[in-house]
Amino acid sequence: MADPIHQFQIVNLFPVAKVGDTQIMFTNSAAFMVAAVTVISIFLIAGSASRSLVPGRLQSMVELSYEFVANAIRSTAGSDGMRFFPFVFSLFMFVLTVNLLGLIPYTFTVTSHIIVTVTLAMSVFLTVLVYGFYKNGLHFFNLFVPKGIPIYILPLIVVIEVISFLSRPISHSVRLFANMLAGHITLKVFAGFVTLLGSAGAVGIAGAVLPLGLVVAITALELLVAFLQAYVFAILTCIYLNDAIHPGH
Amino acid sequence: MATSTHTEVPSEHGKGVFPPFDPTTFPSQLVWLILTFAILYALMAKVALPRIGGIIEDRHKRVADDVAAAGKLKAESEAAVAAYEKALAEARARAQVIAAETRDKQAAEAETSRKTLEDQLNIKLADAEKTIAATKQKAMAEVRGIATDAAKAIVERLTGKAPADAAVSSAVDTALKS
Numbered sequence: 001m002a003d004p005i006h007q008f009q010i011v012n013l014f015p016v017a018k019v020g021d022t023q024i025m026f027t028n029s030a031a032f033m034v035a036a037v038t039v040i041s042i043f044l045i046a047g048s049a050s051r052s053l054v055p056g057r058l059q060s061m062v063e064l065s066y067e068f069v070a071n072a073i074r075s076t077a078g079s080d081g082m083r084f085f086p087f088v089f090s091l092f093m094f095v096l097t098v099n100l101l102g103l104i105p106y107t108f109t110v111t112s113h114i115i116v117t118v119t120l121a122m123s124v125f126l127t128v129l130v131y132g133f134y135k136n137g138l139h140f141f142n143l144f145v146p147k148g149i150p151i152y153i154l155p156l157i158v159v160i161e162v163i164s165f166l167s168r169p170i171s172h173s174v175r176l177f178a179n180m181l182a183g184h185i186t187l188k189v190f191a192g193f194v195t196l197l198g199s200a201g202a203v204g205i206a207g208a209v210l211p212l213g214l215v216v217a218i219t220a221l222e223l224l225v226a227f228l229q230a231y232v233f234a235i236l237t238c239i240y241l242n243d244a245i246h247p248g249h
Numbered sequence: 250m251a252t253s254t255h256t257e258v259p260s261e262h263g264k265g266v267f268p269p270f271d272p273t274t275f276p277s278q279l280v281w282l283i284l285t286f287a288i289l290y291a292l293m294a295k296v297a298l299p300r301i302g303g304i305i306e307d308r309h310k311r312v313a314d315d316v317a318a319a320g321k322l323k324a325e326s327e328a329a330v331a332a333y334e335k336a337l338a339e340a341r342a343r344a345q346v347i348a349a350e351t352r353d354k355q356a357a358e359a360e361t362s363r364k365t366l367e368d369q370l371n372i373k374l375a376d377a378e379k380t381i382a383a384t385k386q387k388a389m390a391e392v393r394g395i396a397t398d399a400a401k402a403i404v405e406r407l408t409g410k411a412p413a414d415a416a417v418s419s420a421v422d423t424a425l426k427s
Contacts, residue, residue, distance in 0.1 A: 008267075008269055010278070012277075029274075030278070033281050037286075041292050041297070044292075045296060045297055051307075053308055055304075062301055063304070066298070066302070086290060112269060113268075113278060114270065115269075115274070119279060120286075123286075
């Protein structure tokens with residue numbers, strides 16, 4: 001049976017640069033990041049090239065993705081949040097495209113590596129911190145002091161708020177990483193059953209129908225998860241950015 | 250592709266380490282993620298999103314303009330209809346006035362001509378009545394003479410002698426009175 005972990009292996013394709021003792025490589029992960037950026041850019045730039053008043057199919061999809069993210073920001077962070085529109089849109093499209101590319105057989109899923117999701121989540125976290133202090137100064141600390149709380153439990157609440165704020169990048173990144181990792185392992189394991197049973201004669205082939213059906217079903221589920229996790233990532237980004245824009249609620 | 254290349258460089262990373270937690274792969278992934286994401290962000294912020302936003306904005310503006318133009322045309326056509334109806338109502342009122350005036354004038358004329366005709370007829374009637382009365386009086390006077398002569402003749406024939414004129418006249422008068 002094939003190793004279900006093997007699909008997450010980073011493969012060095014060619015070296016790019018050497019920083020200190022660290023060799024920077026162009027890896028399969030990097031290749032899929034480049035592919036994702038290329039796909040997104042071609043999709044958006046080709047889709048908006050005709051600038052039709054009445055959009056065609058491709059332009060409709062482009063406008064749909066634009067309006068989708070724009071509405072998500074407006075509904076969670078208000079119209080002030082639109083200054084972060086390019087950031088949230090890039091995050092959403094990047095995560096979505098990378099997730100979907102990873103579902104194609106024999107491809108690599110960039111978001112199944114914790115370093116990628118942590119970096120994306122930290123970029124959100126740092127944006128919230130930097131913009132929060134830049135916009136609100138020390139009033140940003142109001143975020144940790146909810147209004148209308150009795151004074152004797154306030155210290156406890158503040159501690160809880162600070163911990164929950166600091167743990168945001170962890171939950172933000174692990175949610176995406178774990179979903180993609182677990183989904184791909186599940187797919188691989190069930191697909192492994194199909195080949196294992198298929199090599200065990202006629203009875204085995206008959207028995208392989210069940211895991212094959214499951215693989216099909218899980219693939220459909222993973223398509224949903226790929227979209228949903230990208231959406232969740234973008235929505236949480238909006239909610240966190242909303243704290244930076246309106247820390248007093 | 251991944252499988253074949255992997256076998257070429259198998260000992261590159263820590264062995265037996267779960268690949269997503271292999272720290273030796275982190276620097277390369279980090280560099281490429283930052284690089285590709287920065288390019289993506291720049292493309293989105295500078296090229297794609299302003300363009301798509303512009304398309305959507307243009308469409309909203311165009312639709313709003315068209316709706317405004319349609320509203321203006323509608324208002325104009327309503328004004329034209331109102332003006333037409335006003336002109337129609339005025340014309341109708343004027344026509345009624347003219348008709349009423351004409352009717353009154355004709356009625357007045359008819360009344361005058363009827364009156365003159367009536368007056369003329371009355372005059373003629375009065376003349377005729379006067380003539381009749383005169384004729385009647387004349388006839389009555391003649392009747393008395395005839396009656397006196399007739400009575401005188403009848404008495405003469407019956408008695409063979411002429412009666413006195415005065416007696417005959419008084420007898421005739423008595424007979425005429427009764």
